[in-house]
Amino acid sequence: MFAYGTNSLILAIFFSALEFSDHQIGLFMTLTLLGDVFLGTLLTLVADRVGRRRVLLAGSSLMVLSGVAFAVFENFWILLAAAVVGVVSITGGDFGPFRSIEESILSQLTTPTTRSDVLAWYVTTSTLGSSLGSEASGRILHYLEESKGWTSVDAYHALFWVYSVMGIVNALLVLLLTSDCEMEVRKEEAYARLPQNEDEETRTVEAATAHVDHHNNHDHHRNRNRHHGRRSWASRSTSWITSRLAQISPQTRSVMYKLWFLLSIDSIADGMVPYSLTNYYMDVKFQPAKSTLGDVQSAAYMLGAISAVFAGPLARKIGLVNTMVFTHAPSSAAVLFFPLPPPTAFWAVVLLLMVRAGLNMMDQAPRTALIAAVVRPDERTAVMGITSTLRTLASMAGPSITGLLAAGDRFWVAFVVAGACRLAYDFGLWAVFVDVRLHQHEEVKADGIHHRSGGRRRQGDEEEVLEMARLSPRLSSEEDGEEGGEASPRPSAAFSSSSAAAADDSSDGSDDDDDDDDNDDDVVELDSPATISVPRSTTAGSLQVPRSDSVRSRSPHRVRAPDV
Secondary structure: OHHHHHHHHHHHHHHHHOOOOHHHHHHHHHHHHHHHHHHHHHHHHHHHHHOHHHHHHHHHHHHHHHHHHHHHOOOHHHHHHHHHHOOOOOOOOOOOHHHHHHHHHHHHHOOHHHHHHHHHHHHHHHHHHHHHHHHHHHHHHHHHHHOOOOOHHHHHHHHHHHHHHHHHHHHHHHHOOOHHHOOOOOHHHHHHOOOOOHHHHHHHHHHHHHHHHHHHOHHHHHOOOHHHHHHHHHHHHHHHHHHHHHOOOHHHHHHHHHHHHHHHHHHHHHHHOOHHHHHHHHHHHHOOOHHHHHHHHHHHHHHHHHHHHHHHHHHHHHOHHHHHHHHHHHHHHHHHOOOOOOOOOHHHHHHHHHHHHHHHHHHHHHHHHHHHHHOOHHHHHHHHHHHHHHHHHHHHHHHHHHHHHHHOOOHHHHHHHHHHHHHHHHHHHHHHHOOOEOOOOOEEOOOOOOOOOOOOEEOOEHHHHHHHHHHHHHHHHHHHHHHOOOOOOOOOOOOOHHHHHHHHHHOOHHHHHHHHHHHHOOOOOOOOOEEEOOOOOOOOOOEEEOOOOOOOOOOOOOOOOOOO
16 A cells, blocks of 8 residues: 555656646546456456465566556556556555455454454555555655756656565565465365265266366367457456356345445445545635645545544444444535535635544445455455445546536535435445344354353344343353352352252152152242353353242252252
């Protein structure tokens, strides 16, 4: 992200210094964004098969090659090819293959209870990296032009050498990753793929035979289809992408279709009023000094990075969906009210910008954690890649809409429409996903609760998870007291199932009646919950008897008063 921050600040200025037309600059950015989307989608779809570390290493190599091309060449078409095929960010954000794969790796290496915190720090460090990159870019340019007497174009070329060096550093860091980052297939899933009976084995053999026959006929059809080379390549590419999308289970698609639709609405709104156009609107309406505008924008970015740290703890407290909605809705309202301050109230629009930027980043980590919680682990990389692609494609329409409105002297309408769309996304997200069940496709250990059976349990929806988190300290302390032989402060009575069974075998019906009469005198009056300890093989915890004025056992083996 540091490297992305260095080139995003000077990319358009660099092309302007090379005397490219505004039309060429716009075409370059559009095609570069499309190239990033296409490349990112393809690499994320194959990352789990080829290897996540290999894909990240390939992305780092493309990053180095792109930086070298921009540092050496000045031809528009060469630079365009380097940007489309390579990895270049025009916004300072990561729209390439890195983010989706990194989020998938982090989701795999974390548990549901810690995932939000880790992803929040991931967003925070990424934002700080972009901020530091932009700051370093400006200072390097100032030093080279003022102290060294370099021309602007030469200074820009030098920054792209820095970009290439950052690509090499990124590749070295990828080499340090372990095999834990790769997608692992659980044993039960691998076993399920094996033939389980003779019929399945027969079908497997028949499928293999058909594959061999198809391979033998391949040479026969090769020459006949050769003249359709270009068309066949496009058809095969489309079929290949479709097959990869088909690997996502229907259950996952049914959930993600709803989320993708809502995220597209939010992305269109974000594309209509990005920070670059927001700064332009503030400059035209309020006409502040450029240094003042830069300080305001820098403070807004820093506030967003700091607030992202608190997204994880807040998500654990109120849930992922509630965190996304309750933090994003005030930010959306700030966008809606952005045109209201008059030209003399610059402080008011600055306050709205701080509310927007300060809360806008807090939904990113919970959003990624939500996607990781509702999809299967082996589908996360592909789903997150498709999500990033759809968001980018949807946001591409935003600047064009704002441009049309600004040309008609209706720039303010863009903020009203964007704010309304963002609020629609917030309310729709809460209505559709507030009761969604999380972690249905992954087995997790209960935090703070030791399961004596040694097994693993499947988590339910967010309310169940939060309730278990609140109860776990009390349950843990009770179990520790029982296992350590400590006396409970509450009155308790224990019985042994084996002793009870022996008593049943050694007594007849009349003895039972006499025992019942005798036991009536020994019933204990309890004013607090009684803890009945049972064998480990029966249950993993202890049974809690509700509080009552008089507790009587309905079974033949009633609770006796402890011997004093």
